[in-house]
Amino acid sequence: MKAELQTKIHEWLETNKSDGIDLLQRLVQADSTQGNEAQAQKLVIETLKDMGLEIDVWEVDQEEISKHPYYASSRESFEGNPNVVGKWKGTGGGRSLIMNGHIDVVPAGDHEQWNHDPYSGNIEDGKMYGRGVTDMKGGNVSMLMAIQALRSLGVQLKGDVIFQSVIEEESGGAGTLAAVLRGYKADAAIIPEPTNMKLFPKQQGSMWFRVHVKGRSAHGGTRYEGVSAIEKSMIVIEHIRYLEQVRNERVTDPLYESIPIPIPINVGKIEGGDWPSSVADLVCIEGRMGVSPEETMEEAKREMERWMEVLKETDPWFETNPPKLEWFGARWVPGSIDVEHELMNAFVSNFREVMEEEPIVEASPWGTDGGLLTELGETPSLVFGPGVTQMAHFPNEYIELSKVFEVAEIMALAMMDWCGVEESSYKQRA
Amino acid sequence: MKAELQTKIHEWLETNKSDGIDLLQRLVQADSTQGNEAQAQKLVIETLKDMGLEIDVWEVDQEEISKHPYYASSRESFEGNPNVVGKWKGTGGGRSLIMNGHIDVVPAGDHEQWNHDPYSGNIEDGKMYGRGVTDMKGGNVSMLMAIQALRSLGVQLKGDVIFQSVIEEESGGAGTLAAVLRGYKADAAIIPEPTNMKLFPKQQGSMWFRVHVKGRSAHGGTRYEGVSAIEKSMIVIEHIRYLEQVRNERVTDPLYESIPIPIPINVGKIEGGDWPSSVADLVCIEGRMGVSPEETMEEAKREMERWMEVLKETDPWFETNPPKLEWFGARWVPGSIDVEHELMNAFVSNFREVMEEEPIVEASPWGTDGGLLTELGETPSLVFGPGVTQMAHFPNEYIELSKVFEVAEIMALAMMDWCGVEESSYKQRA
Known part of the structure; x- marks a missing residue:
């Protein structure tokens, strides 16, 4: 039955590829450097609304959050640039999953070193170019497509899925800190930072x-x-x-x-x-x-x-x-998930399934919001995404579009394994 | 007769020392970094008026002057911050002298490295402290005191004396360039930059x-x-x-x-x-x-x-x-005056007279507006002043006040030798 659903997920992603690419392009065109995240977040909110998720949008209270020992930001106000969360309530009895992605991007640097306008989202030879396309708007689109595929196919998960589009990851994680302090925790978390499709159970702080x-x-x-x-x-x-x-x-x-x-x-x-x-x-x-x-x-x-x-x-x-x-x-707290953790297993096995090869498992060369989720949110975090590690923070940053959808497929399957699937929804579709 | 006048000049400078110190202090307190020269120039204008000199005050026309090949400035406008010239017309038959000093100062840098507020003009142990006091407001006061001493004592010079208080020396000499282009030339020039009382007949560009x-x-x-x-x-x-x-x-x-x-x-x-x-x-x-x-x-x-x-x-x-x-x-054009030039002789011999020692003659370690005067204004330039070379552009910049008046005395005597003195004015006073 799962094999059949996998085929359906694969087909759904094929059919809806152009919508996903279009969304990614619009996200890249919305320059979301520190302090300018509003426009990109508006696109995320619209997408979550269309998907029918329960939405939580809030502005981080600088005065309040700055008292927290894990707070680190050069910012004096977060006004006008909210955090966004979309909740997909499970039917109960399953494990919950946070799907965390940051919406902020680092500055484009010397524009002369770019062959395309860094905010163009131009596509050439199956690659989309632009600041943030790999770090990590591409990964965010993978998550959105995975959720959308499952929902469109009528799959009901037992555990809750909490999609987070956070600000400020590139400047110390105040966005994810605010989400943790708002009460968002889960049994595990996936963060699709640009890992070249490697699995990073340990993340450098x-x-x-x-x-x-x-x-x-x-x-x-x-x-x-x-x-x-x-x-x-x-x-x-x-x-x-x-x-x-x-x-x-x-x-x-x-x-x-x-x-x-x-x-x-x-x-x-x-x-x-x-x-x-x-x-x-x-x-x-x-x-x-x-x-x-x-x-x-x-x-x-x-x-x-x-x-x-x-x-x-x-x-x-x-x-x-x-x-x-x-x-x-x-600052980014180091984070980790046990290499034998069941979320790891779910991703390893479904990676094999989809990619027909062994995944590479390594420690990440950089910090992620996974540290805050692990240490403060008590949510063990795995980092795995479609972006090109070497292009993060680089001129001519790009992503291979096919990977966005491969990761979406692996994610959708891993979500089913981790959160559990309500039998009736299987049957309905089978 | 000259010995007698030298004594009178010395006495006059002693008597009027506190006025000179007061003027220097007020000039230092007027922060005249690039673009802020107006207030200090106002003080100069008042002083020249009190001395009864013919005054020429004009704003440099950026559009016009920027066409000149020797023009170099980061400035877009000179509005509100004029050049100032005071003319003391000679009785005729003598050699003319430009006395050139810049009013602009470099930024104070890290204020923490200063023991006094850089714009205080505080006095301690015979030294006045402040940005620009050595480079070169102290030298400017020497020139003003020299002129004032001669005039107060009724000395009439044969050659013209052209006192120039120019802007922009620290940023490429647009002030002196403008003065040259306005037609100010002379048979020689003296520029009292901070030389530790050394004579600099050659100036580095x-x-x-x-x-x-x-x-x-x-x-x-x-x-x-x-x-x-x-x-x-x-x-x-x-x-x-x-x-x-x-x-x-x-x-x-x-x-x-x-x-x-x-x-x-x-x-x-x-x-x-x-x-x-x-x-x-x-x-x-x-x-x-x-x-x-x-x-x-x-x-x-x-x-x-x-x-x-x-x-x-x-x-x-x-x-x-x-x-x-x-x-x-x-940029500063290199400048020079022949070591055997008669203005050199006038300064060397009067230095010996006043200081009772041999002057040190060297090449300057920095550029001055003397290059523009020499190359463009056809006015051979000597650089010699009371300031402390090592303290120019330094925190805790200072000047030894006694040197300001020693240089004034040497200058007054050298002006008489160079420009020539109308006999009757000697007699009148003798």
Whole structure:
């Protein structure tokens, strides 16, 4: 009976492919960088309405949520850019599932490096291009198509399905935090971040840091009278690079085996000096530190703090002018689900079924909202999606459209296994 | 007779010291960073009026002046921030003198590194503190006191004295350019930039450059998939440092003997990356390249342009992603006066007279408006002033107040030697 339903799901997805592609394109065209999520969320709300789900739309209360220890955001207000949840109530007696996807995207960066307008959603050779198409609007569409397929075929699940379209994942997870605090929990969660269709039962945590590096100003024509904060920041960056090396040499978990740098430290921003012909007296660098699921955020913080103190041994300048390290903005708690968890099994077996090959199981190279769901929401989280890992945050970000629908199919089947299916709905359709 | 007058000048300066200090303090308190020169110029105008000089105040016409090949400014308008000239007409038959000082100051930078508010003009142990006090409002006050001393004592000069309080020196000299284009020329010029009371008959030129360094973006968690423009910019900065070394090894002029780096290249600003957890795909650095009086601006430009092309031999990344070098904003033409010029002699001999020691004669480590006066205005320029070279563009910039009046005395005497004195005015006073 399940084999028959699988065929029907497959056919339904084939028939409705163009609607799915159209939805994805409109989502990409709605630039949803931080603070601009409203338009894309409006599209999600319309879609959920058409599907007949119960909808919960709310604006996160910044004043309230900022008191929470897991809160991390550079944002002063969430007004006008809501979180969206669509609930599909089960018939009872099944396991519940959160399907979590973020609607926000990172900035497009240097537009000149894009061959297509980053907000075009142009399609070429079966690939759709645009900022956020892979991270992670494509995955969101997989979830929506999976739910829609099951509902259209009259399948009734026993467990509840809670679809979440959250803001702020790229900046520290305040959207998912707000959803957890609103009471959304489940027996497990699936998050279709761009994994190249790999299964990520472990998800790396990460947090943002900022280092202020001091110099001493002088006229550029007598620059030897000053101390360049730009030169000193180069030493600091080298030193951080060395910390990354030391930390990664410790990682032995086989799930990280094929990842060149399991827990990277990325220096992503630099800014300093205020005049071309003055010696820079202050440089600020900002970056992201990966946190292994085997350590706590606090342990990782303390390690970097101690590491920065050693700088003075490299250069006596730092003895009297220690760089100032601070933690700010976004952070992602590491997350995980047991590799033997039944949701894992459901995805592994249905992946085999649909793809006719073994899935790759690894640890994720980045943090996701799965950490908050796992740690705070007590909801073990699996990360698995159709997007292209290497294209996330890249110019010319794209997704292979066929994968969106393959993942939708795997999801629909896994949902049936995990949540359970009301027998009568099988029979009705069979 | 001159010895007698020297005593009178010395006494007059002693008597009027507090007025001079008060004027300097008010000038420092008037923050005259680029675009904000109006208030300080108002003080200058009032002072010139009180002295009874003929005054010329005009706003530079941006549209008109920007057509000139020597024009370099980041400014879109000069409205509201005029140039100011005070003319003291000679009785005839003498040599004319331009006394040129800029009223603009560079930004104060990190205020935390200042012990006094940078716009306080606080006095401690005979030093006045504040942004611009040394570069070069102190020198401007020396000139005003010198003129005022001579006039108060009834000295009539044969040659014209043209006092100029110009804007925009710190950003490329548009103020002095405008003065030259308005027709102000003279037989020689004195510019009291902060030279530690050294005489600078040669002044280094300089120009601003910008380098765009490309990387390739990626998610910070898979940073090994991208190419960090921050790391690549570190290579570019090293490469520029090496060019500086090569260029300075060529400088053999004995005037540069005691200067650690005769023609420095200063990288003063850096900015790049737009997200802590993305790999930076673009970094922009800005700096200032020193130009020797022995080379042209064009030769120096071409040398750096060729140098940047060699980068690809250091790192193949630059083969396909060459850094983009551009010249922008400010530039100062190198300037000079012959070491045997009679204005030089006038300053050297009166320095000996007043200071009772030999003056130090060197090449200046930075560009001044003397280049424009020399090259375009056909006015050979000497740079000599009371300010502290090392404190220019520095936090805690200060000047030793006694030097302001020593320089005023030397100037007054040198003006008499250079411009010539109407005999009757001597007699009148003697």
